Amino acid sequence: MARTRRRAGVVLGLAGMIVPLTMVMGTGSAQAASCSTKPGPYQKQVEKFLGLKVDGKQSSADCKKILAFQKKHWITPNNGVAGPVTWRTMNTMLAQKAAGSNPNKAGSCPTNKGRIACVDLTRQLSWIQDGKKLAYGPVPIRTGRDGAETRTGLKKIYWRNINHFSSLYKVPMPYAQFFDGGQAFHSVTKPIHSPPGSAGCVNMTPAAAKKYWSMLRNGDEVFVWGKKAGT
Template sequence: MVGRHHRSPAPRRATSHTARRALAPFGVASAALLAAAPLAGAAPAAPQQPPQADPPPCSDAADVCVDLSEEQAWLTDDGRATSGPMAITSGSDEDPTPTGEFTVQRKERHHVSREFGRAPMPWSVFFDDEGRAFHSGSRASTSHGCIRLDKDDARDVFTALEPGDQVEIVR
């Protein structure tokens, strides 16, 4: 059948006959004693919980949250991170990335900058009227106000966001 997953049959459990044979060297009395012996002082182990990360520093309305001072971004849903933190690079002092609330305007998978020497800006998600976007690119230097991400993170942001989604950038 196409598209269906098939499970392997579950391993067979030992039958009572097999279990009795395995315990035979210990004798019936020893087996009964082992089965009835309480575990002295043993308390059930508490389940291990992963450490709780701090929630992203944006409002519950944000679909993507950017913290410029921490150089991180998260995809979010109702204030909870669904992806991230992702390392980012943002604008310079001369060309800063603005803070505030923005709306995704458009997306371009293979955008090339006309303003900055035909620089490639793959996985672009534009969020303001000045041409700023999330996009893939080198994080070794500052941008001209865009949010640069590693390739896989930029692709994830591009895939997750749609025009009209909320962008929140804080410092």
């Protein structure tokens, strides 16, 4: 009887060990299935942007491509769904590409001010021009999020600090050039298209911010117009 009990105990012990393994496998399966199989509201637009088959149906390949895009640009939720934030980001990129080398074709930024930094909130683009001549850009930017919008209007750069550190947000702001209260051009290392946006500043890639630093001075004008999608 004692031997029978011991054998039963061993079997029960092994069975107990099997349960956690099953749970781990279940967890892995759940993670693998986390990619949505349902099409998002902007499925066809997103498929076209990513060069996928445009059929409005969500395949595993679609989901993987969408998910990779979301992770690259810090879009949440990053679940592979063709949702509004993902499409908004892509649509902004398309508008930026369409601007080409003539971003001021519509004449929105003044051409009678000499050197001026233009900030187009709608297309999330900025450039520097001398009268009608494009001097630098256009470059993609990241402006204020909903509730902390970058303020529109004609401004002037009034203070510059190449190694500025924000005492308010506790973050570095390299190549900071302030033009409206606490709002400034400055460099960031996060993805330039990452939503929802800044706290009001005009975020730029390090290369663009450095170029702006070299080309602009105190007193140079800045013109901000348009409306960022989602604000």
